Amino acid sequence: MVVCSTAFVTLGRSQLKALGSPDLPLAVMPHPFGVRTRAEVRALAETFVDEVARLALGAGEQSHEADQRGTGKPMAAAAITIADDLIAFNDECERRRWSDGLPLVPPTPERVEQMLAGTKRARDEMVARIAPGFGEASVERIAINAVMAGCRPQELPVLIAAVEAVADERFNIQGIQATTNPVAPWIIVNGPLAATLGINAGINCLGQGTRANAVLGRALRLVLQNIGGAFPGEMDRATHGQPGKYTFCCAENEAASPWQPLHVERGFGADESVVTVVGAAGTLNLNSHSKDAADLLHALAISMIHPTSNDYHFAGEPWLVLSPEHADVLKRGGYSKADVKQKIWEQSKMPAASYARKDFERVQHARGSELGGISADTLLPIGPSPDEIGIVVAGGPGTHTVYVPTFGQTRAVSRRVGK
Amino acid sequence: MSKMQTVLDPVAPATTAAGGPAFRPLTTLQGKVVGFIDNSKPNFSLLADDLGELLMSKYGVARVVRHRKRTASMSASAEVFADVKKQCDLVITGSGD
Numbered sequence: 001m002v003v004c005s006t007a008f009v010t011l012g013r014s015q016l017k018a019l020g021s022p023d024l025p026l027a028v029m030p031h032p033f034g035v036r037t038r039a040e041v042r043a044l045a046e047t048f049v050d051e052v053a054r055l056a057l058g059a060g061e062q063s064h065e066a067d068q069r070g071t072g073k074p075m076a077a078a079a080i081t082i083a084d085d086l087i088a089f090n091d092e093c094e095r096r097r098w099s100d101g102l103p104l105v106p107p108t109p110e111r112v113e114q115m116l117a118g119t120k121r122a123r124d125e126m127v128a129r130i131a132p133g134f135g136e137a138s139v140e141r142i143a144i145n146a147v148m149a150g151c152r153p154q155e156l157p158v159l160i161a162a163v164e165a166v167a168d169e170r171f172n173i174q175g176i177q178a179t180t181n182p183v184a185p186w187i188i189v190n191g192p193l194a195a196t197l198g199i200n201a202g203i204n205c206l207g208q209g210t211r212a213n214a215v216l217g218r219a220l221r222l223v224l225q226n227i228g229g230a231f232p233g234e235m236d237r238a239t240h241g242q243p244g245k246y247t248f249c250c251a252e253n254e255a256a257s258p259w260q261p262l263h264v265e266r267g268f269g270a271d272e273s274v275v276t277v278v279g280a281a282g283t284l285n286l287n288s289h290s291k292d293a294a295d296l297l298h299a300l301a302i303s304m305i306h307p308t309s310n311d312y313h314f315a316g317e318p319w320l321v322l323s324p325e326h327a328d329v330l331k332r333g334g335y336s337k338a339d340v341k342q343k344i345w346e347q348s349k350m351p352a353a354s355y356a357r358k359d360f361e362r363v364q365h366a367r368g369s370e371l372g373g374i375s376a377d378t379l380l381p382i383g384p385s386p387d388e389i390g391i392v393v394a395g396g397p398g399t400h401t402v403y404v405p406t407f408g409q410t411r412a413v414s415r416r417v418g419k
Numbered sequence: 420m421s422k423m424q425t426v427l428d429p430v431a432p433a434t435t436a437a438g439g440p441a442f443r444p445l446t447t448l449q450g451k452v453v454g455f456i457d458n459s460k461p462n463f464s465l466l467a468d469d470l471g472e473l474l475m476s477k478y479g480v481a482r483v484v485r486h487r488k489r490t491a492s493m494s495a496s497a498e499v500f501a502d503v504k505k506q507c508d509l510v511i512t513g514s515g516d
Contacts, residue, residue: 001511003466008515015514020439027511034461034516041462045469052470053478056509058444077427084424098429107427135431144429175492180516227431237515314490358461365459366490409492 001055005031010234011132011178018134018229025055074126074138079109097231098148100221100246107147115143118153119160120419127160128167131174133229137163141227142219149219155197155212159219161275161415162187166220168413175409176279177230180237181310183407184244185224186280186319187217188392190263191273193417194251201251203396206283206321217247242282250394256324257393258331265337266414273417278319278390279410281310284403288326293333296326297340300401301347304382307354310408311382315367317411318382319390319404320344326401327393337391345386349379445508449479454507456495457487463513470511 002024004012012026029048036044054060082092089106093099105111116123116139123140130137139160146159166173166185176183189199200210208214230236238245254261263274286303290296304311304318311318322330330340353376355363364374370384383389390412395402445451453474455467464487471483484506486499495512503510 001509002514003463003511004514005516012514016439021442022439023442024440025442032516033466036462038465041465042469045466045473048466049470049473049477052511053448053474056445056448075432077429079425080428081423082426084422088421089424089426096430106424107429108424109427112427130431133431137431140427141429141431144427148429172492178515179492222429226429229431362459365487407492409490 001025001027001052003027003029003052005029005033007031008237011237014229014235015132015178018132025060027052027055074124074136074141076124077140077144082106093148098222098226100218100225102218102246104148105150107144111147112140112143115147115151115153115156116140118156119143121160127163130163130167130224130228132178132235133227135227135229137167137223137227142223145222145226146215146219149222150211150215151219152215155216155219157417157419158189158193158197158216158273158275159223161417162216162220162277163223165275165277165413165415166224168415170411171277171279171413172407172410173224173228176407177224177228178235178237179407180239181281181407182238182240182242182245183279183281183410184242184248185220186244186278186404187220187249188262188276188278189216189249189251189273190254190261190276191268191417192271193273194254199249199251201253201394202256205250205253205394205396206248206402213249214247217244217249220249221245221247244280244282248280252392253324253394256327258327259337259391259393262392263414268414268416274414275417276412276414278317278404278412279407280319281405281407284405286320286401286403287399288401289399291329293330293335294343296329297335297343298347300403301344304344304348304403304405305350305354307350307356307359309382309405311405312350312380313359313363313366314408315370315384316382316406316408317388317390318406319392319412321395321402321404322391322393323395323398323400324393325397325399338386340391341386341389344389345381345383348382350382352376352378352380447479448474448509450481451508452482452484452506453480454484454503454510455486456499456503456510456512457485458491458513459488460491460513460516467511
Protein backbone atom coordinates (compact mmCIF):
# COMPACT_ATOMS: atom_id res chain seq x y z
CA MET A 1 0.00 0.00 0.00
CA VAL A 2 1.18 3.52 -0.76
CA VAL A 3 0.54 6.56 1.44
CA CYS A 4 0.70 10.02 -0.11
CA SER A 5 -0.76 13.49 0.26
CA THR A 6 -3.42 14.95 -2.03
CA ALA A 7 -0.77 16.83 -4.04
CA PHE A 8 0.82 13.53 -5.09
CA VAL A 9 -2.23 11.43 -5.99
CA THR A 10 -1.88 11.84 -9.76
CA LEU A 11 1.79 10.90 -9.58
CA GLY A 12 1.06 7.96 -7.28
CA ARG A 13 -1.70 6.50 -9.45
CA SER A 14 0.26 6.96 -12.68
CA GLN A 15 3.31 5.33 -11.14
CA LEU A 16 1.39 2.33 -9.89
CA LYS A 17 -0.05 1.86 -13.35
CA ALA A 18 3.28 2.34 -15.11
CA LEU A 19 4.98 -0.12 -12.78
CA GLY A 20 2.33 -2.77 -13.40
CA SER A 21 0.44 -2.66 -10.09
CA PRO A 22 -2.57 -0.47 -10.89
CA ASP A 23 -4.69 -2.03 -8.14
CA LEU A 24 -2.28 -1.42 -5.28
CA PRO A 25 -4.20 0.76 -2.79
CA LEU A 26 -3.29 4.43 -2.40
CA ALA A 27 -4.14 5.93 0.98
CA VAL A 28 -4.46 9.68 0.66
CA MET A 29 -4.12 12.36 3.33
CA PRO A 30 -4.48 16.15 3.03
CA HIS A 31 -1.48 18.13 1.75
CA PRO A 32 0.77 19.49 3.22
CA PHE A 33 1.73 16.65 5.54
CA GLY A 34 5.45 17.20 6.15
CA VAL A 35 4.97 20.50 8.01
CA ARG A 36 2.50 19.18 10.58
CA THR A 37 3.36 19.22 14.29
CA ARG A 38 3.79 16.02 16.29
CA ALA A 39 0.30 16.44 17.79
CA GLU A 40 -1.25 17.02 14.36
CA VAL A 41 0.37 13.86 12.97
CA ARG A 42 -1.03 11.89 15.88
CA ALA A 43 -4.53 13.32 15.42
CA LEU A 44 -4.40 12.49 11.73
CA ALA A 45 -3.18 8.94 12.40
CA GLU A 46 -6.12 8.30 14.76
CA THR A 47 -8.57 8.49 11.87
CA PHE A 48 -6.23 7.59 9.02
CA VAL A 49 -5.62 4.16 10.52
CA ASP A 50 -9.23 3.23 9.68
CA GLU A 51 -8.66 4.16 6.04
CA VAL A 52 -5.46 2.10 5.98
CA ALA A 53 -7.31 -0.88 7.45
CA ARG A 54 -10.22 -0.46 5.04
CA LEU A 55 -7.90 -0.47 2.03
CA ALA A 56 -5.82 -3.38 3.36
CA LEU A 57 -8.99 -5.44 3.56
CA GLY A 58 -9.76 -4.77 -0.10
CA ALA A 59 -12.46 -2.13 0.22
CA GLY A 60 -10.77 0.28 -2.21
CA GLU A 61 -11.98 0.86 -5.73
CA GLN A 62 -10.37 -1.38 -8.28
CA SER A 63 -8.87 0.14 -11.37
CA HIS A 64 -11.28 -0.32 -14.27
CA GLU A 65 -9.00 1.13 -16.87
CA ALA A 66 -8.22 -1.35 -19.56
CA ASP A 67 -4.63 -2.48 -19.24
CA GLN A 68 -2.55 -1.43 -22.16
CA ARG A 69 0.41 -3.69 -21.74
CA GLY A 70 3.69 -3.04 -23.49
CA THR A 71 4.40 -5.65 -26.12
CA GLY A 72 8.16 -5.14 -26.31
CA LYS A 73 7.86 -3.62 -29.78
CA PRO A 74 6.98 0.07 -29.64
CA MET A 75 3.63 1.02 -31.08
CA ALA A 76 3.76 3.15 -34.22
CA ALA A 77 2.72 6.74 -33.60
CA ALA A 78 -0.91 7.49 -34.39
CA ALA A 79 -1.71 9.88 -37.24
CA ILE A 80 -3.94 12.73 -36.17
CA THR A 81 -5.83 15.12 -38.43
CA ILE A 82 -5.51 18.70 -37.35
CA ALA A 83 -6.11 22.15 -38.88
CA ASP A 84 -3.49 23.12 -41.46
CA ASP A 85 -2.81 26.50 -39.92
CA LEU A 86 0.13 27.31 -37.68
CA ILE A 87 -1.87 29.25 -35.12
CA ALA A 88 -4.64 26.66 -34.96
CA PHE A 89 -2.05 23.87 -34.79
CA ASN A 90 -0.35 25.51 -31.83
CA ASP A 91 -3.66 26.12 -30.09
CA GLU A 92 -4.33 22.41 -30.50
CA CYS A 93 -0.86 21.56 -29.13
CA GLU A 94 -1.63 23.66 -26.08
CA ARG A 95 -4.96 21.88 -25.64
CA ARG A 96 -3.34 18.46 -25.95
CA ARG A 97 -0.40 19.49 -23.70
CA TRP A 98 2.20 18.65 -26.37
CA SER A 99 3.93 21.98 -25.95
CA ASP A 100 6.53 23.54 -23.67
CA GLY A 101 4.57 26.77 -24.12
CA LEU A 102 6.45 28.02 -27.18
CA PRO A 103 5.22 27.54 -30.75
CA LEU A 104 5.98 24.16 -32.31
CA VAL A 105 6.61 22.86 -35.81
CA PRO A 106 3.82 20.48 -37.00
CA PRO A 107 5.25 16.92 -37.11
CA THR A 108 3.79 15.95 -40.45
CA PRO A 109 4.67 12.46 -41.77
CA GLU A 110 6.93 14.11 -44.39
CA ARG A 111 8.90 16.12 -41.82
CA VAL A 112 9.22 13.09 -39.54
CA GLU A 113 10.46 11.04 -42.51
CA GLN A 114 13.11 13.70 -43.26
CA MET A 115 14.12 13.75 -39.59
CA LEU A 116 14.52 9.96 -39.57
CA ALA A 117 16.98 10.25 -42.43
CA GLY A 118 19.37 11.72 -39.83
CA THR A 119 19.87 8.31 -38.22
CA LYS A 120 20.62 4.80 -39.41
CA ARG A 121 18.61 3.34 -36.56
CA ALA A 122 15.31 1.65 -37.36
CA ARG A 123 12.18 3.70 -36.98
CA ASP A 124 10.59 1.18 -34.63
CA GLU A 125 13.67 0.59 -32.50
CA MET A 126 13.10 1.12 -28.81
CA VAL A 127 15.70 3.51 -27.39
CA ALA A 128 14.45 3.61 -23.79
CA ARG A 129 11.40 3.69 -21.57
CA ILE A 130 11.25 7.05 -19.84
CA ALA A 131 10.10 7.36 -16.23
CA PRO A 132 7.87 8.33 -14.52
CA GLY A 133 5.25 7.32 -17.11
CA PHE A 134 7.55 4.71 -18.69
CA GLY A 135 6.46 5.72 -22.18
CA GLU A 136 8.26 4.02 -25.02
CA ALA A 137 10.87 6.27 -26.61
CA SER A 138 11.08 4.68 -30.05
CA VAL A 139 13.32 6.29 -32.66
CA GLU A 140 10.16 7.43 -34.43
CA ARG A 141 8.64 9.10 -31.39
CA ILE A 142 11.92 10.84 -30.55
CA ALA A 143 12.02 12.09 -34.16
CA ILE A 144 8.46 13.45 -33.90
CA ASN A 145 9.41 15.48 -30.84
CA ALA A 146 12.62 16.59 -32.56
CA VAL A 147 10.57 17.96 -35.49
CA MET A 148 8.28 19.80 -33.11
CA ALA A 149 11.27 21.38 -31.30
CA GLY A 150 12.80 22.64 -34.55
CA CYS A 151 15.69 20.16 -34.81
CA ARG A 152 17.44 19.35 -38.08
CA PRO A 153 17.99 15.72 -39.13
CA GLN A 154 21.73 15.85 -38.41
CA GLU A 155 20.93 16.72 -34.79
CA LEU A 156 18.80 13.61 -34.23
CA PRO A 157 21.70 11.26 -33.26
CA VAL A 158 22.74 13.72 -30.51
CA LEU A 159 19.20 13.75 -29.19
CA ILE A 160 18.98 9.95 -29.27
CA ALA A 161 22.25 9.71 -27.30
CA ALA A 162 20.85 12.19 -24.77
CA VAL A 163 17.69 10.09 -24.39
CA GLU A 164 19.81 6.98 -23.80
CA ALA A 165 21.88 8.88 -21.23
CA VAL A 166 18.95 10.22 -19.21
CA ALA A 167 17.39 6.74 -19.13
CA ASP A 168 20.51 5.28 -17.50
CA GLU A 169 19.72 4.24 -13.95
CA ARG A 170 22.56 6.35 -12.51
CA PHE A 171 20.94 9.53 -13.82
CA ASN A 172 17.76 8.81 -11.81
CA ILE A 173 15.32 10.26 -14.33
CA GLN A 174 12.48 8.94 -12.18
CA GLY A 175 13.49 11.23 -9.34
CA ILE A 176 14.42 14.14 -11.59
CA GLN A 177 11.11 14.14 -13.45
CA ALA A 178 8.83 13.76 -10.45
CA THR A 179 10.60 15.81 -7.78
CA THR A 180 9.52 19.13 -6.32
CA ASN A 181 13.13 20.32 -6.90
CA PRO A 182 13.93 22.49 -9.95
CA VAL A 183 15.96 20.02 -12.02
CA ALA A 184 16.72 20.10 -15.73
CA PRO A 185 18.94 17.80 -17.73
CA TRP A 186 21.95 19.82 -18.89
CA ILE A 187 23.35 18.43 -22.14
CA ILE A 188 27.10 18.87 -22.67
CA VAL A 189 28.40 17.91 -26.11
CA ASN A 190 32.05 17.01 -26.73
CA GLY A 191 33.97 15.92 -29.79
CA PRO A 192 33.97 16.87 -33.47
CA LEU A 193 30.17 16.87 -33.91
CA ALA A 194 29.85 19.88 -31.62
CA ALA A 195 31.53 22.12 -34.19
CA THR A 196 29.91 20.37 -37.17
CA LEU A 197 26.47 21.02 -35.74
CA GLY A 198 27.34 24.52 -34.58
CA ILE A 199 26.71 23.84 -30.90
CA ASN A 200 27.87 26.92 -29.06
CA ALA A 201 30.75 26.42 -26.60
CA GLY A 202 31.78 30.06 -26.51
CA ILE A 203 30.24 33.40 -25.73
CA ASN A 204 26.73 33.13 -24.24
CA CYS A 205 26.81 29.32 -24.66
CA LEU A 206 24.22 28.87 -21.92
CA GLY A 207 22.15 31.78 -23.18
CA GLN A 208 20.01 32.45 -26.21
CA GLY A 209 20.94 32.87 -29.83
CA THR A 210 22.27 29.52 -31.08
CA ARG A 211 19.83 27.26 -32.82
CA ALA A 212 21.51 23.92 -32.04
CA ASN A 213 21.74 24.67 -28.30
CA ALA A 214 18.14 25.89 -28.27
CA VAL A 215 16.53 23.03 -30.15
CA LEU A 216 18.50 20.11 -28.69
CA GLY A 217 17.69 21.03 -25.11
CA ARG A 218 14.13 21.82 -26.09
CA ALA A 219 13.66 18.52 -27.90
CA LEU A 220 14.90 16.58 -24.87
CA ARG A 221 12.39 18.46 -22.73
CA LEU A 222 9.57 17.54 -25.13
CA VAL A 223 10.69 13.89 -25.01
CA LEU A 224 10.71 13.92 -21.21
CA GLN A 225 7.27 15.48 -21.13
CA ASN A 226 5.49 13.80 -24.02
CA ILE A 227 7.13 10.37 -23.82
CA GLY A 228 8.13 10.30 -20.15
CA GLY A 229 4.74 11.64 -19.10
CA ALA A 230 6.12 14.41 -16.87
CA PHE A 231 3.44 17.00 -17.48
CA PRO A 232 3.73 19.98 -15.13
CA GLY A 233 1.29 19.74 -12.25
CA GLU A 234 0.69 16.07 -12.90
CA MET A 235 3.75 13.84 -12.65
CA ASP A 236 6.18 16.78 -12.89
CA ARG A 237 5.80 18.04 -9.34
CA ALA A 238 8.40 20.87 -9.54
CA THR A 239 7.57 23.60 -7.04
CA HIS A 240 9.00 26.32 -9.31
CA GLY A 241 10.88 24.56 -12.06
CA GLN A 242 13.61 26.65 -13.68
CA PRO A 243 14.30 28.30 -17.06
CA GLY A 244 16.70 25.46 -17.94
CA LYS A 245 13.66 23.23 -18.33
CA TYR A 246 13.02 24.95 -21.67
CA THR A 247 16.53 24.18 -22.89
CA PHE A 248 19.92 23.60 -21.26
CA CYS A 249 22.58 22.60 -23.74
CA CYS A 250 26.10 23.65 -24.70
CA ALA A 251 29.35 22.21 -25.95
CA GLU A 252 32.66 22.26 -24.10
CA ASN A 253 35.10 24.86 -25.37
CA GLU A 254 37.77 22.24 -25.97
CA ALA A 255 40.00 24.60 -27.97
CA ALA A 256 40.16 27.06 -25.06
CA SER A 257 40.63 24.44 -22.35
CA PRO A 258 44.12 23.87 -20.95
CA TRP A 259 43.14 20.34 -19.93
CA GLN A 260 41.73 17.11 -21.33
CA PRO A 261 38.17 17.55 -22.54
CA LEU A 262 35.33 16.05 -20.51
CA HIS A 263 34.67 13.07 -22.78
CA VAL A 264 38.34 12.01 -22.78
CA GLU A 265 38.40 12.31 -19.00
CA ARG A 266 35.37 10.02 -18.97
CA GLY A 267 37.04 7.34 -21.08
CA PHE A 268 36.11 8.21 -24.66
CA GLY A 269 38.42 8.90 -27.58
CA ALA A 270 39.17 12.54 -28.44
CA ASP A 271 37.75 11.96 -31.94
CA GLU A 272 34.48 10.53 -30.67
CA SER A 273 31.41 12.70 -30.21
CA VAL A 274 29.84 12.29 -26.81
CA VAL A 275 26.81 13.60 -24.97
CA THR A 276 26.96 14.01 -21.19
CA VAL A 277 23.81 14.77 -19.21
CA VAL A 278 23.80 16.37 -15.76
CA GLY A 279 20.80 16.71 -13.40
CA ALA A 280 21.24 20.46 -12.98
CA ALA A 281 19.44 22.44 -10.29
CA GLY A 282 20.27 25.87 -11.70
CA THR A 283 23.18 28.13 -12.48
CA LEU A 284 25.00 30.67 -10.31
CA ASN A 285 27.41 33.28 -11.60
CA LEU A 286 30.76 33.24 -9.76
CA ASN A 287 32.47 36.50 -10.75
CA SER A 288 36.09 36.92 -9.64
CA HIS A 289 38.84 39.10 -11.03
CA SER A 290 41.50 37.15 -9.15
CA LYS A 291 44.62 36.35 -11.14
CA ASP A 292 46.03 34.21 -8.35
CA ALA A 293 45.15 30.56 -8.82
CA ALA A 294 44.95 29.59 -5.14
CA ASP A 295 42.98 32.72 -4.32
CA LEU A 296 40.57 32.12 -7.20
CA LEU A 297 40.01 28.49 -6.26
CA HIS A 298 39.27 29.44 -2.67
CA ALA A 299 36.75 32.06 -3.79
CA LEU A 300 35.01 29.58 -6.11
CA ALA A 301 34.94 26.85 -3.46
CA ILE A 302 33.41 28.94 -0.68
CA SER A 303 30.81 30.29 -3.13
CA MET A 304 29.46 26.75 -3.46
CA ILE A 305 28.71 26.41 0.25
CA HIS A 306 25.05 26.69 1.20
CA PRO A 307 23.13 24.56 3.67
CA THR A 308 20.04 24.29 1.43
CA SER A 309 22.00 22.49 -1.28
CA ASN A 310 20.99 19.03 -2.45
CA ASP A 311 24.64 18.23 -3.14
CA TYR A 312 25.47 18.58 0.57
CA HIS A 313 22.24 16.83 1.60
CA PHE A 314 22.86 13.74 -0.48
CA ALA A 315 26.60 13.70 -1.37
CA GLY A 316 26.18 15.00 -4.89
CA GLU A 317 28.22 15.79 -7.93
CA PRO A 318 28.35 19.58 -8.38
CA TRP A 319 29.70 21.16 -11.58
CA LEU A 320 31.75 24.21 -12.45
CA VAL A 321 31.79 25.72 -15.93
CA LEU A 322 35.07 27.62 -15.92
CA SER A 323 35.46 30.44 -18.39
CA PRO A 324 38.61 30.17 -20.51
CA GLU A 325 40.06 33.10 -18.52
CA HIS A 326 39.52 31.42 -15.16
CA ALA A 327 40.85 28.13 -16.55
CA ASP A 328 43.93 29.98 -17.79
CA VAL A 329 44.58 31.49 -14.34
CA LEU A 330 44.44 28.00 -12.83
CA LYS A 331 46.63 26.48 -15.53
CA ARG A 332 49.25 29.24 -15.09
CA GLY A 333 49.16 28.51 -11.36
CA GLY A 334 50.24 24.98 -12.18
CA TYR A 335 46.95 23.26 -11.43
CA SER A 336 45.83 20.17 -13.32
CA LYS A 337 42.13 19.44 -13.58
CA ALA A 338 42.53 16.82 -10.82
CA ASP A 339 44.24 19.45 -8.63
CA VAL A 340 41.34 21.84 -9.21
CA LYS A 341 38.85 19.16 -8.18
CA GLN A 342 40.88 18.32 -5.07
CA LYS A 343 41.15 21.95 -3.93
CA ILE A 344 37.50 22.69 -4.62
CA TRP A 345 36.44 19.60 -2.69
CA GLU A 346 38.67 20.40 0.29
CA GLN A 347 37.77 24.07 0.50
CA SER A 348 34.03 23.73 -0.01
CA LYS A 349 33.51 21.69 3.16
CA MET A 350 30.59 23.07 5.15
CA PRO A 351 30.17 23.01 8.95
CA ALA A 352 27.18 20.77 9.71
CA ALA A 353 26.12 23.39 12.27
CA SER A 354 24.97 25.54 9.32
CA TYR A 355 21.95 23.30 8.85
CA ALA A 356 18.42 24.00 10.00
CA ARG A 357 17.53 21.38 12.62
CA LYS A 358 15.26 19.29 10.38
CA ASP A 359 17.86 19.30 7.63
CA PHE A 360 20.60 18.35 10.07
CA GLU A 361 18.58 15.29 11.03
CA ARG A 362 18.03 14.50 7.38
CA VAL A 363 21.72 14.72 6.49
CA GLN A 364 22.60 12.60 9.52
CA HIS A 365 20.40 9.89 8.07
CA ALA A 366 21.41 10.35 4.44
CA ARG A 367 25.21 10.66 4.94
CA GLY A 368 25.88 9.33 8.44
CA SER A 369 27.22 5.99 7.25
CA GLU A 370 29.36 7.62 4.52
CA LEU A 371 31.03 9.98 7.03
CA GLY A 372 31.08 7.75 10.11
CA GLY A 373 28.48 9.81 11.95
CA ILE A 374 27.72 13.54 11.75
CA SER A 375 27.84 16.02 14.63
CA ALA A 376 27.51 19.81 14.61
CA ASP A 377 31.33 20.00 14.32
CA THR A 378 31.52 17.81 11.24
CA LEU A 379 32.82 19.43 8.08
CA LEU A 380 30.63 18.06 5.30
CA PRO A 381 32.18 17.58 1.88
CA ILE A 382 29.93 18.59 -1.01
CA GLY A 383 30.28 15.15 -2.61
CA PRO A 384 31.75 11.79 -1.73
CA SER A 385 35.12 12.46 -3.37
CA PRO A 386 37.08 15.07 -5.36
CA ASP A 387 36.53 12.94 -8.47
CA GLU A 388 32.86 13.78 -8.28
CA ILE A 389 33.35 17.48 -8.84
CA GLY A 390 32.50 18.07 -12.51
CA ILE A 391 34.68 20.53 -14.43
CA VAL A 392 34.16 21.81 -17.96
CA VAL A 393 35.62 24.82 -19.72
CA ALA A 394 33.13 26.85 -21.75
CA GLY A 395 32.06 30.39 -22.46
CA GLY A 396 33.64 33.45 -23.99
CA PRO A 397 35.85 36.26 -22.65
CA GLY A 398 35.19 37.29 -19.06
CA THR A 399 36.07 36.52 -15.47
CA HIS A 400 33.19 34.21 -14.70
CA THR A 401 32.60 30.64 -13.66
CA VAL A 402 29.13 29.14 -13.59
CA TYR A 403 28.36 26.94 -10.62
CA VAL A 404 25.85 24.25 -11.55
CA PRO A 405 24.51 22.60 -8.40
CA THR A 406 22.70 19.31 -8.95
CA PHE A 407 19.68 17.41 -7.73
CA GLY A 408 22.17 15.49 -5.54
CA GLN A 409 20.57 12.10 -6.06
CA THR A 410 21.85 11.85 -9.62
CA ARG A 411 25.08 11.20 -11.48
CA ALA A 412 26.15 12.49 -14.89
CA VAL A 413 25.97 9.93 -17.67
CA SER A 414 27.83 10.02 -20.99
CA ARG A 415 26.88 8.31 -24.24
CA ARG A 416 28.71 8.16 -27.54
CA VAL A 417 26.72 9.70 -30.38
CA GLY A 418 25.94 6.95 -32.87
CA LYS A 419 25.03 7.17 -36.53
CA MET B 420 -14.17 24.05 -43.66
CA SER B 421 -10.53 24.97 -43.26
CA LYS B 422 -7.78 22.89 -44.78
CA MET B 423 -6.56 19.98 -42.64
CA GLN B 424 -3.16 18.31 -42.22
CA THR B 425 -1.95 15.04 -40.74
CA VAL B 426 0.54 15.07 -37.88
CA LEU B 427 2.07 12.21 -35.89
CA ASP B 428 1.30 11.91 -32.19
CA PRO B 429 4.36 12.88 -30.08
CA VAL B 430 2.89 11.37 -26.92
CA ALA B 431 3.74 7.82 -25.89
CA PRO B 432 0.67 5.96 -24.74
CA ALA B 433 0.79 5.09 -21.05
CA THR B 434 1.51 1.41 -20.92
CA THR B 435 1.30 -0.87 -17.94
CA ALA B 436 4.46 -2.79 -17.27
CA ALA B 437 3.99 -6.52 -17.10
CA GLY B 438 4.84 -8.35 -13.93
CA GLY B 439 4.17 -5.73 -11.25
CA PRO B 440 2.99 -7.26 -7.98
CA ALA B 441 -0.78 -7.76 -7.83
CA PHE B 442 -2.59 -6.57 -4.71
CA ARG B 443 -4.09 -9.37 -2.65
CA PRO B 444 -6.40 -7.93 -0.01
CA LEU B 445 -6.11 -9.38 3.48
CA THR B 446 -9.17 -11.03 5.07
CA THR B 447 -8.18 -9.77 8.50
CA LEU B 448 -5.43 -7.71 10.14
CA GLN B 449 -5.57 -9.86 13.29
CA GLY B 450 -2.16 -11.45 13.94
CA LYS B 451 -0.61 -10.05 10.75
CA VAL B 452 2.83 -8.47 10.32
CA VAL B 453 2.87 -4.96 8.84
CA GLY B 454 6.02 -3.46 7.31
CA PHE B 455 6.75 0.23 6.81
CA ILE B 456 9.27 1.49 4.24
CA ASP B 457 9.83 5.10 5.28
CA ASN B 458 10.52 7.25 2.20
CA SER B 459 12.61 9.65 4.35
CA LYS B 460 10.19 12.52 3.82
CA PRO B 461 9.42 14.75 6.83
CA ASN B 462 6.99 13.24 9.35
CA PHE B 463 6.66 9.82 7.70
CA SER B 464 8.55 8.18 10.56
CA LEU B 465 6.13 9.77 13.07
CA LEU B 466 3.15 8.62 11.04
CA ALA B 467 4.60 5.11 10.90
CA ASP B 468 5.10 5.17 14.70
CA ASP B 469 1.45 6.09 15.21
CA LEU B 470 -0.05 3.89 12.52
CA GLY B 471 1.99 0.92 13.72
CA GLU B 472 0.84 1.40 17.29
CA LEU B 473 -2.81 1.93 16.28
CA LEU B 474 -2.85 -1.04 13.91
CA MET B 475 -1.70 -3.20 16.83
CA SER B 476 -4.01 -1.74 19.50
CA LYS B 477 -7.10 -1.25 17.36
CA TYR B 478 -6.83 -3.98 14.71
CA GLY B 479 -4.84 -6.71 16.43
CA VAL B 480 -1.78 -6.53 14.18
CA ALA B 481 0.89 -8.79 15.74
CA ARG B 482 3.99 -6.71 15.05
CA VAL B 483 5.51 -4.02 12.88
CA VAL B 484 8.72 -4.14 10.81
CA ARG B 485 10.47 -0.83 10.03
CA HIS B 486 12.81 0.18 7.22
CA ARG B 487 13.90 3.58 5.94
CA LYS B 488 15.23 4.56 2.54
CA ARG B 489 18.46 6.61 2.49
CA THR B 490 16.79 9.29 0.39
CA ALA B 491 13.30 9.77 -0.97
CA SER B 492 14.11 9.68 -4.63
CA MET B 493 16.12 6.48 -4.70
CA SER B 494 14.70 2.98 -4.59
CA ALA B 495 14.85 0.93 -1.40
CA SER B 496 17.65 -1.64 -1.42
CA ALA B 497 17.22 -5.25 -2.51
CA GLU B 498 17.81 -6.31 1.12
CA VAL B 499 14.84 -4.23 2.25
CA PHE B 500 12.60 -5.79 -0.39
CA ALA B 501 13.78 -9.29 0.53
CA ASP B 502 13.19 -8.64 4.21
CA VAL B 503 9.64 -7.30 3.88
CA LYS B 504 8.77 -10.06 1.44
CA LYS B 505 9.94 -12.64 3.95
CA GLN B 506 8.35 -11.14 7.05
CA CYS B 507 5.32 -9.06 6.15
CA ASP B 508 1.69 -9.61 5.20
CA LEU B 509 1.18 -5.94 4.34
CA VAL B 510 3.79 -3.32 3.40
CA ILE B 511 3.09 0.42 3.59
CA THR B 512 5.36 2.98 1.96
CA GLY B 513 5.23 6.70 1.31
CA SER B 514 5.29 8.45 -2.05
CA GLY B 515 6.00 12.14 -2.53
CA ASP B 516 5.45 14.56 0.36
